Amino acid sequence: MSVRFDVVSIIGVGLLGGSLGLALKARQLARTVLGVGHRQSSLDSALAVKAIDQAFLDLRPGIAEADLIVICTPAALVPSKLDEIRPLCSSRAVATDVASTKAAICAHAAATWPKPLRFVGSHPMAGSEKFGPEHAQPDLYQGYVTIVTSDKDTDPEAHQTVCELWRAVGARVVELDAETHDRIVAQTSHVPHLLAACLAEVVARAGDVSGIVGNGFRDMTRVAAGRSEIWRDICTTNREAILAGLDTLADELARARRLVAENAGEGLETFFRSAQQARRKVLGE
């Protein structure tokens, strides 16, 4: 399987957009990579690391010639970008995004774009707590899962193109509908993130513990170092699934609290052993 683009436009040249540009160029998957952004400084950084060939503050010239448009803005901005792109892009262009929530975005595209839909949602599960094009790397997607969503109205050719894009930059593609995606990632990623933030907050209130925190705390709160705007948008665009996930977790914490309160040695041992098995199952070990 192979895929080759003439002009790829990346809207939002941060870590994810910049890394995609580097990956496309390193693997010679695009003749030209255009970057579109609203800050000249980010565009300049992306040009400096050669993640893009040309930079545009204006959307129209940045996407008019594109055969692939990848929206790499935070989740909450994707619907308005879809509105802006729709009248400006070629009817043959395929569009996708990289946001961590999919249902609201895909529903917006389904409601506003012509059918069959040439917008296909993507969620590459790669990244780090770093951000900005200066941290972009061509192998960011290598070996990571990218979820690609589809809908009854999706253009099969556009869907195929988006799947091939991610495979071509090294990702393993998993296909899910947008609602299932959002429910699962709420539990595996969004709720854990909120939890990490809560943990960092309460530990900081415990006083000066900087000398005696272990690697456990560092590992458990690493995700809390992520950008606050991105996580704000995730919470507002995946609200229902996150609330359900938080409630499930709160119930489980209450169960653990009861075991501790009752000094239930055997119950606690079973609880910890079961959690070990659960972790192995989740990680596929």
Add this chain to the structure above:
Amino acid sequence: MSVRFDVVSIIGVGLLGGSLGLALKARQLARTVLGVGHRQSSLDSALAVKAIDQAFLDLRPGIAEADLIVICTPAALVPSKLDEIRPLCSSRAVATDVASTKAAICAHAAATWPKPLRFVGSHPMAGSEKFGPEHAQPDLYQGYVTIVTSDKDTDPEAHQTVCELWRAVGARVVELDAETHDRIVAQTSHVPHLLAACLAEVVARAGDVSGIVGNGFRDMTRVAAGRSEIWRDICTTNREAILAGLDTLADELARARRLVAENAGEGLETFFRSAQQARRKVLGE
């Protein structure tokens, strides 16, 4: 500062005890290291990796000649080991332990051992999710904090000896009273562990997610791979502080839930930004 022992007895030759034996021998801090255990197989493994020079299933010959005794059993067994050791050890011997909870153990020693106390509690904050003497390493303590507790009745010379022991194997010593220690580690280590276990459990119930969990989940639940018996003992020996820590965390989670439920964009951004600052403060960054 230097410390040199004639005979060191290590009771319980698992990861921590075995690593201490290797560290003492690698740095020539002891003429002889004796291992005491209740399973011949563990003792044989400790002998095979040269963590100990001689092995004993019987406590009396294993500690009679020791000038330093280090109890490396799980926390719940330390009080009974203190009872067994007291009539058998030399009056000049110094004893310590490596358990993750300190108040119950130190209170037991203070109530049962002669004054001035030659038992001094230790909590080396090193280790990993691996266990057993076969994973022992001479530099396990290098660069990690070891908390050393003391009490108004502690023999100053014994306290000094225990501090020097840990510094000699590469640890950074922090002195705390046992109650403060337990309150802090409940918040920085024990509650996070319970949380990791709860998270592994609820994510496993979300269905087959093995293909799509990210590094965030792996990092956040790593500690849940620890030995269930050890964590059972930690919960039963640090019950009050853990319950208080769980309640603080549950309150913070409820606050985060309200922000999500109210779709409070600005509040969520502030929440995440504050958590980032809190994490940096905790880690001393």
